[in-house]
Amino acid sequence: MMKWPKSSRLFKTAGRYIPGGVNSPVRAFRNVGGSPLFITRGKGSKIFDADGNRYIDYVASWGPLILGHAHPSITRAILKVIAKGTSFGAPTEQETELARLIVQAVPSIEMIRLVSSGTEAAMSAIRVARGYTGRDRIIKFAGCYHGHSDGLLVKAGSGATTFGTPDSAGVPRDYARNTIVLPYNDSEALSRCLRKDGSKVAAIIVEPVAANIGLVLPEPGFLKTLRKLSHQDGIVLIFDEVITGFRLGYGGAQEYYGIRPDLTCLGKIIGGGLPVGAYGGKREIMEKVAPLGPVYQAGTLSGNPVAVAAGIAMLKELRKPGVYVRLARKGEKLASALAAASEDSGIPARVNNLGSMFSIFFGIEEASNYEQVLKSDRELYRRFFWAMLERGVYLAPSPFETAFVSLAHSESDLDFTIEKIIETFRIIKT
Ligand SMILES: *Cc1c(COP(=O)(O)O)cnc(C)c1O
Secondary structure (H helix, E strand, C coil): CCCCHHHHHHHHHHHHHCHHHCCCHHHHCCCCCCCCCCEEEEEECEEEECCCCEEEECCHHHCCCCCCECCHHHHHHHHHHHCCCCCCCCCCHHHHHHHHHHHHHCCCCCEEEEECCHHHHHHHHHHHHHHHHCCCEEEEECCCCCCCCHHHCCCCCHHHHHCCCCCCCCCCHHHHHCEEEECCCCHHHHHHHHHHHHHHEEEEEECCCECCCCCECCCCCHHHHHHHHHHHCCCEEEEECCCCECCCECCHHHHHHCCCCCEEEECHHHHCCCCCEEEEECHHHHCCECCCCCECCCCCCCCCHHHHHHHHHHHHHHCCCCHHHHHHHHHHHHHHHHHHHHHHHCCCEEEEEECCEEEEEECCCCCCCHHHHHCCCHHHHHHHHHHHHHCCEECCCCCCCCEECCCCCCHHHHHHHHHHHHHHHHHHCC
16 A cells, blocks of 8 residues: 655645645645655656556646656757746747647648737637637636636636535626626527527637546537537537547547537647637637737746647647547546446446546546536545555546546556456455
């Protein structure tokens, strides 16, 4: 059994200087109890903690590390540029290269602006949609997370769910009033809402595959309905592909499902593990962004040369043939092992899987929206999480997060993980 004396000590010290000892709430392990691991390094599919333990990592920094930790191509790209200066606040040729790579990859993006986080990308996309339409209201779906900007922090899944405070303190009621929240996968509710208020809505923002309440797939026709109805009312359709972009395929969820949104938010993978976000889409809409248009948006470190170099190296790896087939095969292998373990042990669970993403919801049969997911058995997940961790498998410390497989996960990593899944299901039964 693993012991974590050093991590516990580091966590205590951190708590003296940093709220909750962490710089992002879900890292604090509140939803599984206990003290978080302090990580000292990562290599490929593995991470190592301060006590010298080794784990197969399925958190992958919450999505970005689709090549695994410290991938040689990315490390090399970073080292090559970093000695030439870390930030200029002036344009570089490499920003255009990353922009061009993204425009060529993602079907609906004609122009793109780089920012420094997914939060910034979603916040800015909403502002552009409002500037473009001259309307104030937006529609989002319960459980979809679009970063922590004021108007989007309503029924926002993951972190917020974990702490049972879906609406954050400090968000003015006036902000939230312009945000309409509808159930995910409910075309009928959307249609009803738009019949009444369609002409007042600037944007519909959605995670095309919801991955911040665990993994929840769009039901057939849902995304198509979004496209059709938003078009009818002149509403800007925003796909938040901060997770699915370059994860579900090289062209993201929009390529996978064959739906073209008006704007797209990106983040996570496109930074190769460094802080990057981006938003882009139709030229006509993006031309509203300053200095071309009246919608202001800026960033001191936007297009940072080190992050951009990492992003370019990442995309060049991902456009190699066969990448997404290999990723999906790995994801499916683990998802079917989880489903089989549930079946064999008699512990009911719903396993959702798409490509290299999967999640397990204990004690429920259906997981296609926020309400259903909230009924899952958190205590069973807690036991599952700790038993897996003690056996060297690092899963998300919350039942409302998605697991990510990377190209670095080898067949023997997967077989080891499956062996531990089977053992763990035997234990948590009691
Ligand atoms: C992670 C995430 C964000 C926020 O990105 P940050 O870089 O954490 O600000 C926005 N949307 C989705 C779908 C995400 O998963």
